[in-house]
Amino acid sequence: MSAIELPDCVEVLTGPSPAHSVIWLHGLGADGHDFEPVVPALIRPGLPVIRFVFPHAPLIPVTLNNGHVMRAWYDILSIDGDQRQVDLQGILHTRELVNALIEQEKARGVPSGNIVLAGFSQGGVIAYMAGLSHDERLAGVIGLSTYLPDRSWLAANRSPLNLSTPVFAGHGDDDDVVPSSLGRTAADALLAAGYPLQWHSYPMPHTVCPEELDDIADFLLAVLR
Numbered sequence: 001m002s003a004i005e006l007p008d009c010v011e012v013l014t015g016p017s018p019a020h021s022v023i024w025l026h027g028l029g030a031d032g033h034d035f036e037p038v039v040p041a042l043i044r045p046g047l048p049v050i051r052f053v054f055p056h057a058p059l060i061p062v063t064l065n066n067g068h069v070m071r072a073w074y075d076i077l078s079i080d081g082d083q084r085q086v087d088l089q090g091i092l093h094t095r096e097l098v099n100a101l102i103e104q105e106k107a108r109g110v111p112s113g114n115i116v117l118a119g120f121s122q123g124g125v126i127a128y129m130a131g132l133s134h135d136e137r138l139a140g141v142i143g144l145s146t147y148l149p150d151r152s153w154l155a156a157n158r159s160p161l162n163l164s165t166p167v168f169a170g171h172g173d174d175d176d177v178v179p180s181s182l183g184r185t186a187a188d189a190l191l192a193a194g195y196p197l198q199w200h201s202y203p204m205p206h207t208v209c210p211e212e213l214d215d216i217a218d219f220l221l222a223v224l225r
Contacts (some may be wrong), residue, residue: 004100007055008032012039015049020114020139020224021105023053023098025123027145029070032056035120041213044221051110055101057122060090073122082182086149091129098130102138116223118142118216121178121206125149128186132195137161140223142168142216145175145206147182151189158193167197168219170212172204 010032026034032054039052057071064076074090098117105115116139119127124146131141132154141162146169148154167190171183180201187199200215 004096006100006104007058007097009056009101010036010054012036012052012054013049014039014043014047014052017109018049018051019110020048020116021051021053021110022116022118022220023055023101023105024142025055025073025098025117025119025126026057026071027121027123028062028072028076031071038208038213041210042217042220044217046225047221048224050220050224051105051108053101053105055097057094073126076122082179082185084147084149084182086125088150088153091125091149094126095130095133098126099134102134102136112136112138114139114224116140116142116220118144119146120144120208121146128190129154131165132162132167132190133157133159134162135159138165140166140168140219142170142219143183143186144170144208144212145172145178145183146186147178148186148189151186155193163194164196166219166223167195168200168216169197170200170202170208170215172206172209173201174204175206177206 057073061067073094075087077085117127117131124143169187171180190197
């Protein structure tokens with residue numbers, strides 16, 4: 001197991017002795033409690049028992065926000081329209097944290113093929129970058145209201161074992177934080193690379209909505225059943 005110190009996490013179990021896990025990363029400035037309340041909306045008849053793991057991002061200064069210290073998975077240096085300059089090394093460090101969380105789930109009896117990696121906004125960036133480059137096959141990857149900051153890195157480091165891993169991409173048409181065009185561009189790039197990706201758009205801003213949660217529940221049922 002990795003020597004990296006694991007982040008603190010919120011955990012929600014849907015029953016005893018889970019053999020399936022969903023690791024879900026929050027967005028900039030939030031914490032692991034942010035998506036804890038959505039778990040009941042994701043439960044469907046036929047789903048196995050799941051351990052939902054919601055890690056807390058570390059507290060770091062964020063350049064875009066005048067160096068203000070907040071929970072973030074990586075530093076954002078600047079935003080210019082659809083262009084984002086981000087700290088790739090910070091993303092890669094968080095990728096190692098995610099790998100360590102996956103190893104923890106495996107140590108608790110959950111094989112990698114029963115693990116879904118999900119994330120919203122900044123967390124979705126990590127879900128894409130960590131999940132699609134992971135060296136063992138995962139059950140699925142979920143990217144919500146997010147983007148791909150470095151497609152060339154992912155192309156060079158993508159895992160052959162995850163080329164067939166189902167990907168759920170959801171985005172709000174009225175998102176003024178991460179424009180829908182960025183989410184669509186990321187989805188198109190992944191589709192062009194051969195990933196079995198589902199694109200979903202919703203009439204909402206930078207958030208999630210009941211319709212999206214319903215679609216995520218259907219996705220989890222399909223990949224974990």
